[in-house]
Amino acid sequence: MFRIEYSNLSKYFFIGLICLGSLLANSCVNKNEELTASPNIVLILSDDLGYGDLGSYNNNSLVPTPNLNKLASEGISFTNAYCPVSVCSPSRYALMTGTYPFRSWKSSGVMSNYEPSMIDEGQLTLPQMLQQSGYTTAGFGKWHLGATFPTLDGLKPAGFGKFKADNNGANIDLQKPISDGPVAHGFENWYGFSCASECWVMDGDDIVAALQHEFYNIDSAKHKEHIEIIPANKYLKRITEKSTQFLTQQSKTKKEAPFFLYFAPYVPHIPLSVSEEFKGTTKAGFYGDYVSELDTYIGKILNTLDSLGLAENTIILFASDNGSQFERTGVHIDNANPSNNLEDVNGKSQNPNEHHPNGNLKGSKWTIWEGGVRMPFIAKWPGKIPAGIKSDKIFALNDILATISSVIGFDLPKDAAIDSYDQFPNLMGEEKIIRESVVVQSAKNRMGFRKGNWKYVEPDNDELEGQLYNLLEDESESRNLIRENADVAEEMRKELLNIITGTVSEK
Incomplete structure (x- = not known):
């Protein structure tokens, strides 16, 4: 008697798993269709x-x-x-x-x-x-x-x-x-x-x-x-x-x-x-x-x-x-x-x-x-x-x-x-x-680089050094921090150069 009940239970359990799997699959398909449907x-x-x-x-x-x-x-x-x-x-x-x-x-x-x-x-x-x-x-x-x-x-x-x-x-x-x-x-x-x-x-x-x-x-x-x-x-x-x-x-x-x-x-x-x-x-x-x-x-x-x-x-x-x-x-x-x-x-x-x-x-x-x-x-x-x-x-x-x-x-x-x-x-x-x-650029080809909260700007023709701003603290770019953070500026300068001279952006 026990073996028969167990067998039936197994059968129903198996059928239940199939139904649940089908429901989940349909749910996933519908969700994916919703996300990938082509909107205007x-x-x-x-x-x-x-x-x-x-x-x-x-x-x-x-x-x-x-x-x-x-x-x-x-x-x-x-x-x-x-x-x-x-x-x-x-x-x-x-x-x-x-x-x-x-x-x-x-x-x-x-x-x-x-x-x-x-x-x-x-x-x-x-x-x-x-x-x-x-x-x-x-x-x-x-x-x-x-x-x-x-x-x-x-x-x-x-x-x-x-x-x-x-x-x-x-x-x-x-x-x-x-x-x-x-x-x-x-x-x-x-x-x-x-x-x-x-x-x-x-x-x-x-x-x-x-x-x-x-x-x-x-x-x-x-x-x-x-x-x-x-x-x-x-x-x-x-x-x-x-x-x-x-x-x-x-x-x-x-x-x-x-x-x-x-x-x-x-x-x-x-x-x-x-x-x-x-x-x-x-x-x-x-x-x-x-x-x-x-x-x-x-x-x-x-x-x-x-x-x-x-x-x-x-x-x-x-x-x-x-x-x-x-x-x-x-x-x-x-x-x-x-x-x-x-x-x-x-x-x-x-x-x-x-x-x-x-x-x-x-x-x-x-x-x-x-x-x-x-x-x-x-x-x-x-x-x-x-x-x-x-x-x-x-x-x-x-x-x-x-x-x-x-x-x-x-x-x-x-x-x-x-x-x-x-x-x-x-x-x-x-x-x-x-x-x-x-990477950002001016009309006259001056280059800049925003990374995180930092923004580095390449030197202009009459400048010996570039500019560096912390945009989180200084959105108006009023305080040039390049001398206090020369290492940050140099790292950003190199990264900017790599993107400009490379064939693609690093992703």
Whole structure:
């Protein structure tokens, strides 16, 4: 009798184990499916927005940014996020390729008019990775990573290699498509310019319009009867409408394929082309008005996601390509027509009526200081990323590619995104030290190195020694500690040199 009961018990126990194992397996599969299911992705990259512009980053900000503040309250904000270079093109290169820009042919500085693509042939980009993963990709706004323009005479475009030329566009063949631009590097849908100083706006590869700019013009161009002229203060509205139309179309087609939207406004970059309805609406002068306008139009995109029922399955990422060029703004300061020159806009004061776009950070766009290279970075993914949290872990624009590859389960080739770290655990609020260091660079190629709380800056031309700051104790970089910590500086200098001269970052 005992043997029979034992046998039955064994049978039931065995069956129970199978059922339990099946339940656990199904649970694991469901969890993995939940984490690796391909979400929609919206990436918003502002242009010259400062670390201290957002209320969620700076309690003393004089600019109302309710939509970005709400985004921060619904996701995670990184307080030590970096754009690797304090000007546009190289930071966008890092974002698109996961690679430090000093490894490209354009090793320093911003791209001039009509220069060829910074992206090497065959080099994987963020939109290409997503396209290969079944995403519908779209970009609206600003590219500034180079393209090849056709010419009437077969020569280089007039103004090639310059930022401003009186004969800009004189020999551009406006009837032929460009090549090696955004479409060639992963954007199935594109509407925007390659470089603002070139003025030309492309729909896909076709030149269809030109930006009416305070500093640049296309007066010398021929056969431009079909070219639409878009006033600079109407461009933000135009690309926002294009973005919301794309979202609406994606919701109507009900495709199984997810989408990637890259919204890259030319705001608050100079000229401060504020729309009439926003002028004088903030206490931070024209600059503050422009940031407020940007926040409003970002809100339109976020609201569209909500109204279409797309928000729940969408990752939203927000960043800036570098710091603000303004160290101070206000209604009492005339910054309506500043030059693209650092000396015109530097300096701060304790005036409570002044807005400091880069917050307490030293410096601005173009510089090696934190005000030039530290950026706001916010990520939201409903139900996945914890809401309203902050992370002090080091993050870089280069990391977006590897992080997104982890989210969608894409196996990156070994030669792709070589300076990109998978920060998915930190996006989920796990607070791990994934990136121990980051290389930063000024517009004039001065190099710096952040590791832990330390920041080392290479000597400038007129300096005999570099600079060293403890950013935990001295966020404003006011006390150079290199003489007291020469050993730390020397170790960081060597590590910086190894990364720069090496072929990949150490991971």
